[in-house]
Amino acid sequence: MGEAAEVFHGNGFTDCEDDLYSKESRNKCSWYEEDLDDDLKWSFSLNSVLHRGTSEFQEIALLDTKHFGKVLVIDGKMQSAEMDEFIYHECLIHPPLLCHPNPKTVFIMGGGEGSAAREVLKHKNIEKVVMCDIDQEVVDFCRTYLTANQEAFYHEKLDLVIKDAKIELEEREEKFDVIVGDLADPMEGGPCYQLYTKSFYEQVLKPKLNNKGIFVTQAGPAGVLTHKEIFSSIYNTLKHVFKYVQAYTAHVPSFADTWGWVMASDQPFDLNAKLVDGRIEERIEGELLYLNGDSFISSTTMNKSVYQSLLNETHVYTEENARFLHGHGRAHRAEE
Known part of the structure; x- marks a missing residue:
């Protein structure tokens, strides 16, 4: 995976995003990668990025994956996959x-x-x-x-x-x-x-x-x-x-x-x-x-x-004492 080909992550799309939307790039193998922890990642192969957008609150993307079909991603975190x-x-x-x-x-x-x-x-x-x-x-x-x-x-x-x-x-x-x-x-x-x-x-x-x-x-x-x-x-x-x-x-x-x-x-x-x-x-x-x-x-x-x-368990969620999940996701285009 080439760092220069990174497409998006939890904090926004990078300057390289147009690469993935080009006809040439769509014919190459791409991967979506999500951080599950500091030392653990979950990745799967893409056919393409179908659509993406940015709202007042978050970033949205629809990925066409080889294994799970269409996948909805919000703020770089997978929300749901077509297959399951x-x-x-x-x-x-x-x-x-x-x-x-x-x-x-x-x-x-x-x-x-x-x-x-x-x-x-x-x-x-x-x-x-x-x-x-x-x-x-x-x-x-x-x-x-x-x-x-x-x-x-x-x-x-x-x-x-x-x-x-x-x-x-x-x-x-x-x-x-x-x-x-x-x-x-x-x-x-x-x-x-x-x-x-x-x-x-x-x-x-x-x-x-x-x-x-x-x-x-x-x-x-x-x-x-x-x-x-x-x-x-x-x-x-x-x-x-x-x-x-x-x-x-x-x-x-x-x-x-x-x-x-x-x-x-x-x-x-x-x-x-x-x-x-x-x-x-x-x-x-x-x-x-x-x-x-x-x-x-x-x-x-x-x-x-x-x-x-x-x-x-003794922890109770309050505004001052919340627990949060780690991680965000990003996509890469494989280097030849």
């Missing part, structure tokens, strides 16, 4: 909706790419979905280029709001059956780490849940070596706000790790595989690609290392 994003989004959306006795209204914090809304709208009993993303450019970019989600963006049940999710929740009088945190990972200097704090959960989010309401959030890497970065902290923070908190995990190949989600409610969760399968058949239009009753129940069982960390 269904794992992340099915795990984020369907467990809380299937655990709720009769969900009709959903509020999505973030979710600008449209995949979370797409999964919610598979539920026949849903009457209204509010998707609130702070970045108009991200929404417009994804609505244009992520063709799999275009139907969701124009669905009559979707209420799309471009606003800070915290302010939108504070100002709305209505309550919701399910609130979803489809947010970027907490990054130092990023726009959304405050939406992982105890004060936000306690003072803003929880009062906007209906009786028997459920909150779910993505909770970052949850592997044996990575779960202490933010996963255990998010879990512990929610334990300080809700009576019942349930963590669960799944391997997402394009993330190069096991990923975590956390559900929280003041009502107990009925974790029954047969019940989940019955509700999938009854409520969902079409077929899920990843999740069924047995896989969901198994996802709630942690290995010994992660289980002990969740049990013993």
Whole structure:
């Protein structure tokens, strides 16, 4: 890999970016590379950079990769890949909706790419979905280029709001059956780490849940070596706000790790595989690609290392004492 051929990274596109967009360069082997830690990188081969843009808040790119198909990258961090994003989004959306006795209204914090809304709208009993993303450019970019989600963006049940999710929740009088945190990972200097704090959960989010309401959030890497970065902290923070908190995990190949989600409610969760399968058949239009009753129940069982960390975690997210994920990404064109 040649340093002179670097195309973009977390802090912006370099002066060499035009190389990748030239016809000659597109015919050469290119690579996307993301820093997972100071001494660990994750890279995969590209066909091309399809599109890129810059908003008031962040940089956006759509990569055509050889292994994972189209990949959405924001601020140099991979958000989802065409080949396996269904794992992340099915795990984020369907467990809380299937655990709720009769969900009709959903509020999505973030979710600008449209995949979370797409999964919610598979539920026949849903009457209204509010998707609130702070970045108009991200929404417009994804609505244009992520063709799999275009139907969701124009669905009559979707209420799309471009606003800070915290302010939108504070100002709305209505309550919701399910609130979803489809947010970027907490990054130092990023726009959304405050939406992982105890004060936000306690003072803003929880009062906007209906009786028997459920909150779910993505909770970052949850592997044996990575779960202490933010996963255990998010879990512990929610334990300080809700009576019942349930963590669960799944391997997402394009993330190069096991990923975590956390559900929280003041009502107990009925974790029954047969019940989940019955509700999938009854409520969902079409077929899920990843999740069924047995896989969901198994996802709630942690290995010994992660289980002990969740049990013993003491850190609570506050505005003054947050934990952040490391890293950013960049693309290279291979030298001949």
